[in-house]
Amino acid sequence: MDLKISPLSVQGETVRKLREAIMTGYFGPGERLVESSLCERLGVSRNSLREAMRVLAAEQLVVLTPNRGPSVAAMDWADAEQLYETRILLESEVAAHAARHATADNLAAMRQALDAFAQAVDNGDRLLRITTTTDFYEALIVASRHRIMGDLIQGLVARINVLRAKSMDNPGRSLQSLSELTAMHEAIARHDEAAARLAARQHVEAARESARVMFDRTRAAAQ
Template sequence: MNDVNLRIPRQAATLRLLVEDRIREAISSGHFKPGQRLVERELCEQIGVGRTSVREALRQLEAEGLVVTVPHRGPEVSSISYEEARQLYEVRALLEGFAARSFAQRGDMAALEELRAAVAGFRRAAESADRAHLVAAKTRFYSVLMNGAHNVFVKQSLTTLHNRITLLRVTSMTQKGRLADSVSEIEAIFEAIAARDGDRAEQRAKHHIQMAAKIALAVLAGDQPSPPQTD
């Protein structure tokens, strides 16, 4: 039987991941907006890489739902409809509620301290009101929450949902005072987890997503003005 070389160039794979992250961050920050075309040549110039890396990154982001290929136009940043958003938030509330309950029941002290630090980081980012810091801090909180739940399938599902939420972060805006409420809700989730109260942790996590959904859906329905939300 002929030998098959299964080795892949590590440097190329790493470069592709870096390109994915750069484009994903640009979408998350609002640099690339829903419906905006993503021209390969321009991306190559902006990021400083070849077309192969950009093309592979766009394929991955399309699989995540962040990019869509439109006939006769090519790839562009995806948009999300009201109904898609409503369904997304419903499922997200269930999964994050379960993750918070699981963390309260199974998370060890090291994970709890990491969650405490993530909550503090989000509070500091909220005080600075820097959008990039807010998104990064909230992403960090969710990453720690998912890891602490010790359920690989919940983590996979929530990662997919959070990628889609990126689109709402740049198409929806917070009502006045929402950021302060968001910080309070995140702190309440942590307090319930730290108390090892699974029921309360689940309820508070669901409440947080329901409040975020209320704002986002109002924006998509055209009932609210729109600066970027971070829920």
């Protein structure tokens, strides 16, 4: 994986590259992130790297341990399940609000993200599957006109994407997810709040089950 970044917006690019590497499992849970090695691979200064680590720690993707340095945060199933429960509460209501308020431009933005996600699924692009799904949800939040719920979801998105990557590694899950998000988009386009709420809930419940299967496989492989 090429971690080299451009000189533009060094800190932001450093955060993005490291976030993507953690999200896709390039750096695994509990893995130490050695400063000297990362500075060389990223082509950044120690100060830039340390600032990026503080951002990732705030997102709970990295743990900063005194006298040991940063490591990738590990998430157990209990934490993951709570995150899915929170997603169900928030995303189902955001979808319902989107069905109430969405404009043609909002629907077009969601459709564009869905089309990009479909292409990523066809190409088997793990990273693009995650980023395009995130784009869909960002368009959904804008359509909902609910800033507070949107802020809460955005505060969880880094950890959501770690689970999203794990869930979508389950064979067939990406295609199922595409079908579920399409159903959500269609309900919003009809301005059917109840159907949008249900579609969002069913999507997260299916993602939770897929992630649970992958957690079980990881535990079994470690035994």
